[in-house]
Amino acid sequence: MKNFCFALLVSLSTTSFAASQIEIKNAVIRLPPPGSTTTAMFMDIMNNDKVERTLEKVSGAISDDIELHEMAMTEGRMTMRNVPKILLKKGEHTLLKPGGLHIMIFNLKRPLKENEAIDMKMDFDRQEHVTIKAIVKKDL
Numbered sequence: 719m720k721n722f723c724f725a726l727l728v729s730l731s732t733t734s735f736a737a738s739q740i741e742i743k744n745a746v747i748r749l750p751p752p753g754s755t756t757t758a759m760f761m762d763i764m765n766n767d768k769v770e771r772t773l774e775k776v777s778g779a780i781s782d783d784i785e786l787h788e789m790a791m792t793e794g795r796m797t798m799r800n801v802p803k804i805l806l807k808k809g810e811h812t813l814l815k816p817g818g819l820h821i822m823i824f825n826l827k828r829p830l831k832e833n834e835a836i837d838m839k840m841d842f843d844r845q846e847h848v849t850i851k852a853i854v855k856k857d858l
């Protein structure tokens with residue numbers, strides 16, 4: 719039993735080492751106004767890897783309709799649009815924030831509550847998947 723536990727510990731620490739190349743902090747979801755089923759998620763993604771990485775997909779039980787978005791100038795107006803992936807430069811923080819890159823959540827399946835923690839799955843290149851908890855916050 720002792721050996722088994724040791725082996726388990728080693729394999730767990732290997733997994734967390736591999737996942738730690740991408741570090742996600744301050745993941746938050748904006749509390750939508752009552753009746754609204756659309757919102758956005760923001761966070762700080764640090765790429766500690768020696769190469770450029772990409773965020774490819776975000777999913778979660780709260781919605782089947784989640785997109786990666788960027789803000790862009792179109793005919794003199796700031797608009798948002800869907801992008802296939804978000805580039806994460808090596809050794810840099812990529813900030814997803816209001817008015818910039820963000821994760822758009824449409825068709826929420828249930829109302830969110832302030833300060834609740836929502837499990838979200840982030841899919842990166844090289845088949846790397848990270849599950850995070852995003853906190854629902856008012857006034858983002």
Ligand SMILES: [Cu+2]
Pocket residue numbers: 758787788798799820821822
């Ligand atoms: Cu958007």
